[in-house]
Structure formats: C-alpha cells, structure tokens
Amino acid sequence: MSINNKQLLIELDNLLAPQTVKDYCPNGMQVEGKSTISRLVSGVTATQALIEKAIENHADAIFVHHGYFWTGEDERIVGMKQRRLKRLLEHDINLYAYHLPLDIHPELGNNAQLAKLLGINVTGGLEINNPQSIAMQGELENPVDVREFEQRIAHRLNRQPLVEIGGSHAIKTVAWCTGGGQGYIDLAASQGIDAFISGEVSEQTIHTAREMGIHFFAAGHHATERYGAKAVGEYIASAFGLEVKFIDIDNPV
Structure with missing residues (x-):
C-alpha cells in the first residue's frame, strides 16, 4: 500500500x-x-x-x-x-x-501515551480553563507510595527517574507534562496535586517540590x-x- x-x-x-x-x-x-x-x-x-x-x-x-x-x-x-x-x-x-500538537493529542499524544503507560486515569488539563492545556492531570486507581511509583516509572520507561520527595503523603492525584514541562509544577502544587512528572528538571523545580509539598519525578525528556x-x-x-x-x-x- x-x-x-x-x-x-x-x-x-x-x-x-x-x-x-x-x-x-x-x-x-x-x-x-x-x-x-x-x-x-x-x-x-x-x-x-x-x-x-x-x-x-x-x-x-x-x-x-x-x-x-x-x-x-x-x-x-x-x-x-x-x-x-x-x-x-x-x-x-x-x-x-x-x-506541541503531538504532545496534546488526547489519544496518540505524548501526554496521553505516558498516562496509559503509567496507569494514570486522565481527568483533564492542568490549565483548567484552557482546552489546549499542554500539561495534564489525573488519578491512579489506588494510592501508592513515592518509592513504589518511582519503580513503576523506572520499569515502564526503562529509565531511573530523578525523584524529589515533597512530603510523607501517598500519591493518588498526578499532574504531568512530557519533555521540558517542569515549569508546570507550580500550577500542579497550587491545585494540591500529590505528584508531578516531567521529562526535565530545573534548579528551581526542586525548591518548589520541597516548599510546596509535591512529589516530583524527572523521568527524562526523551524517555517521556x-x-x-x-x-x-x-x-x-x-x-x-x-x-x-x-x-x-x-x-x-
């Protein structure tokens, strides 16, 4: 054909x-x-x-x-x-x-495919009033602790993520943006989301995780x-x- x-x-x-x-x-x-x-x-x-x-x-x-x-x-x-x-x-x-059109496609996009791979049920865009939100949010079927979720990411992406633990809470709600989307962590934290995943990390990302109480995973730009x-x-x-x-x-x- x-x-x-x-x-x-x-x-x-x-x-x-x-x-x-x-x-x-x-x-x-x-x-x-x-x-x-x-x-x-x-x-x-x-x-x-x-x-x-x-x-x-x-x-x-x-x-x-x-x-x-x-x-x-x-x-x-x-x-x-x-x-x-x-x-x-x-x-x-x-x-x-x-x-960006490939990042945001609701079924075939990078964000949608990462959610599927990690067992995250998509609930919508992280930018609530933006129908073309680059970052997404969702929920896990059952709460997991940070280290268990770290190993899930490592196993399914074949890459050990950088992890910053943002408190003692388990992970139920998750926000994510593949690639260089680490700047969305502030928005995720302001909405009380348990964990944020991106591909990359910046110096200030770690401070946000620590000071705003959100777990952070940098799983690799390419890998995500x-x-x-x-x-x-x-x-x-x-x-x-x-x-x-x-x-x-x-x-x-």
Whole structure:
C-alpha cells in the first residue's frame, strides 16, 4: 500500500490539528521528498542517526516529534543542519514533524501515551480553563507510595527517574507534562496535586517540590516522549496500510 505525500500531510493535519496551537516551529511537512510513500520510519527527533537508519530501511518518509527550524535558531543551512538536510534531499525522503500538537493529542499524544503507560486515569488539563492545556492531570486507581511509583516509572520507561520527595503523603492525584514541562509544577502544587512528572528538571523545580509539598519525578525528556511518535506511526500503518517502523535513537537526557 502507498499514499501520496501531500495526502499524508492532509491526514496528519486532520489528526493532529496544528492550527489550534501556537508553537515554536513549523508543524507538518518540513522537507518535501518523493510523492509516493509506502515505507515510513517514526522516531522522537530527526537526528543524523535517525536519518541514516531511515535510509538503511529504504524509508520514503520520516515522522518525528522534534524536527527543524525552531524559533530563534540560526537560519543558515550550515554544519549539522546542512548535513541532515543534505541526506534527506539526496534520498528524496519526506520529513513530517509535529511538536506541541503531538504532545496534546488526547489519544496518540505524548501526554496521553505516558498516562496509559503509567496507569494514570486522565481527568483533564492542568490549565483548567484552557482546552489546549499542554500539561495534564489525573488519578491512579489506588494510592501508592513515592518509592513504589518511582519503580513503576523506572520499569515502564526503562529509565531511573530523578525523584524529589515533597512530603510523607501517598500519591493518588498526578499532574504531568512530557519533555521540558517542569515549569508546570507550580500550577500542579497550587491545585494540591500529590505528584508531578516531567521529562526535565530545573534548579528551581526542586525548591518548589520541597516548599510546596509535591512529589516530583524527572523521568527524562526523551524517555517521556518516545510514545507519541510511535503511536502515530502505528496509526498510519493501520489506517493507510503503510510499512512503518519505530526507531528509538537513545538519549540519556
């Protein structure tokens, strides 16, 4: 089975609705390649390593969460950017990238997939009056202590999280934002939520956890964002009959 590259763009835009969110990069087709797509590789970031794997797998397209052309970056096509784009263009590979739209999709998004993986029942957005809330909140089926939840994260993400214990309370309510969403901890704490999960941590995040009494888990930017691109790839395979392969280029951050 195959699909036209412009038709796949239409389908992805219909699925992920990039027009509904303000972002820091262009969402959708970032590099145009061959018109007919039958084999696609999905991954977290459009690194040189992922591109080379896509070439090895004779992929016609790549779907990622982290693409190119970020706000404020050097606009010149030199160095690392030139090498990446050169390989895509040499092999006529389409690059599709969706950043915040992939974080917030209610079923296939990074936040939704992380909740599913960790057994969190989603109750809504953390930004209560924002229907496009990037951060989410939910509940565990049964309360667990901090160390038990730490081991659940470590086992299911295959990565030991950084943990800051914010008190003696068990965890029932949880808020989370994958990737670099640690700034939402203040909002989670102000709502009395038991624990907050993100990918990254900042110096001030720890002080918030300690002083506002909320448990904090930094589970890795890459580790928390593996699952959205994988889920969309599986959707594409099922919906359009394409051959899709998720390739995880490990990143300890």
